[in-house]
Amino acid sequence: MSPPCPRSGLRRRLKHLGVGWLMALAAGCATTGEADPRDPFEGLNRAVYAFNDGLDEVIAEPVATAYVKAIPNPVRERVRNFFGNIADLFIGVNNLLQGKLGDAGNDWARFLFNTTFGLFGIHDVATEMGFEKHNEDFGQTFGRWGAGDGPYIVLPFFGPSTLRDSVGTVLDFRADPLTREGHSERDAAILLRLTSQRADLLEAGRLLEEAAFDKYVFQRDAYLQRRRSLIYDGSPPRERIPDARLDAPEVAPRAPAMARGAALRSYAPRVPANYDSVMAALDGGRR
Amino acid sequence: MILRWLRRSSVGAALAAFAAPGAYAEMPPDVLVKTVTLEVVDIVAKDQDIRAGDRRKVIDLVEAKVLPHFNFTSMTALAMGQNWSKASPEQKRRLTEEFKTLLVRTYASALAAYRDQKFDFRPLRMRATDTDVTVQVRVIQSGAQPVSIDYGMEKTAHGWKVYDVTVGGVSLVVNYRTEFNNQVREAGVEGLIRNLQAKNHSLASDYAAAEKK
Numbered sequence: 001m002s003p004p005c006p007r008s009g010l011r012r013r014l015k016h017l018g019v020g021w022l023m024a025l026a027a028g029c030a031t032t033g034e035a036d037p038r039d040p041f042e043g044l045n046r047a048v049y050a051f052n053d054g055l056d057e058v059i060a061e062p063v064a065t066a067y068v069k070a071i072p073n074p075v076r077e078r079v080r081n082f083f084g085n086i087a088d089l090f091i092g093v094n095n096l097l098q099g100k101l102g103d104a105g106n107d108w109a110r111f112l113f114n115t116t117f118g119l120f121g122i123h124d125v126a127t128e129m130g131f132e133k134h135n136e137d138f139g140q141t142f143g144r145w146g147a148g149d150g151p152y153i154v155l156p157f158f159g160p161s162t163l164r165d166s167v168g169t170v171l172d173f174r175a176d177p178l179t180r181e182g183h184s185e186r187d188a189a190i191l192l193r194l195t196s197q198r199a200d201l202l203e204a205g206r207l208l209e210e211a212a213f214d215k216y217v218f219q220r221d222a223y224l225q226r227r228r229s230l231i232y233d234g235s236p237p238r239e240r241i242p243d244a245r246l247d248a249p250e251v252a253p254r255a256p257a258m259a260r261g262a263a264l265r266s267y268a269p270r271v272p273a274n275y276d277s278v279m280a281a282l283d284g285g286r287r
Numbered sequence: 288m289i290l291r292w293l294r295r296s297s298v299g300a301a302l303a304a305f306a307a308p309g310a311y312a313e314m315p316p317d318v319l320v321k322t323v324t325l326e327v328v329d330i331v332a333k334d335q336d337i338r339a340g341d342r343r344k345v346i347d348l349v350e351a352k353v354l355p356h357f358n359f360t361s362m363t364a365l366a367m368g369q370n371w372s373k374a375s376p377e378q379k380r381r382l383t384e385e386f387k388t389l390l391v392r393t394y395a396s397a398l399a400a401y402r403d404q405k406f407d408f409r410p411l412r413m414r415a416t417d418t419d420v421t422v423q424v425r426v427i428q429s430g431a432q433p434v435s436i437d438y439g440m441e442k443t444a445h446g447w448k449v450y451d452v453t454v455g456g457v458s459l460v461v462n463y464r465t466e467f468n469n470q471v472r473e474a475g476v477e478g479l480i481r482n483l484q485a486k487n488h489s490l491a492s493d494y495a496a497a498e499k500k
Contacts, residue, residue, distance in 0.1 A: 009471045036465070068310020076427055077430060080427060080429075080430040080431065081430035084430040084431060124430045127427070127429060128436075132432075132433065133430070133431060133433075134432060135431045136430040143298075157477045167315060200431070203397075203400045206396065207393055207396055207397060210392060210393050210396055210490060211389070211393045212466065213466050213470065213482060213486065214478060215467075216471065217465055217466055217469065218462060218466060221461070221465050221466075222457045222462055225456055225457045225458060225462065226455055226456045226457050227463060228456065229455070229457070230456060234435050236456070259303075
């Protein structure tokens, strides 16, 4: 462990907020009535959503807009590439945990080429070489192992999530090289990354504003669909859209996760044999 | 390099198709998607007014080039789900019309954000007897995972028509179903139509206000 540092950074502050949030959850504000079975805490979630949305409107969106205006696109692309390159390391770890050795190799090859030929990752030369960027995180890994979504949860600051993905996010956060304690200069890096990520979502935010009647519902459904697609790496089994023209019976919109019976309803992921050794290897770099 | 060459040669193919407008009806679904996509983004990339933010022009472009290849009745029916049967033929017509206006607007907004990204058109494996297919396109971008755009398409008497668009795994039809369902439950089919109209009106006045600036 690193010695205690007076400026312990974003991480500790976020930890306190997490505790506060859990207490609010324990206090219980679940809605009654016509609740969506995927979203049993809709009342609380809407409150957190409103908080996040307000914060976004006042801080994140203006900062991201200013960033896009002030920084030319090629530079913003380098910033995105730089952080994307760091992320590739753990995308590879997650692919390994999911048993996709080829994909893991691809991700680490990306890291290798982009860190060297790509000058510490600011140029994404690997994509041009044919090594495609992947999208993986611990939440997806748990999904791959058979964990269902669990209830939909809107996390303060982080936004849409599920019980499974919240656990995943905690691990993502722990694994993230930028969130190690005791490095205050890393706060600046985290803020830059957040700004860059928010800037990439400006257009999507505008579309959401235009397309949705109820932004909360639209975002929730989009998130759940998106995560399902990501767990299956973009090719989820095709869900028959109920076709009223054929008088087909309504199918519940719930995603039938990995079709493994009871395992779907269990939130405890099944752990593969190599889990301990992989996690030990990850922790090794930290001490 | 190869991508760039592919793109250039496809623009050639698109131009060839442009010369024969009736050809769309006979095109296999993947060729149709590729032809129309390249044709449209080529216009967007070259048009100075669109690049400067002329919304009306993008909407006109979408209405002229993209809209004929969509089956909005199917889309609306699928988004309505079980509520479709509650609507009268007259309501179905108005619902479809309003939903179409909304989708054209959002499609135009997405298109206006296009900035020279490259496309990867996935080859489609289909049998000659298939009448319902998914055509996959991916938008390649630096430093991020490609964005997938899947077109659900059905065969009609007038050629292949799109009935759903799935962007990054999010199906438009599925996403609107909860919203439509909630609105019908709260205010009935007529209430949903009113809300769609109100939304379209407010979007139209937003654009008008933005253009005056």
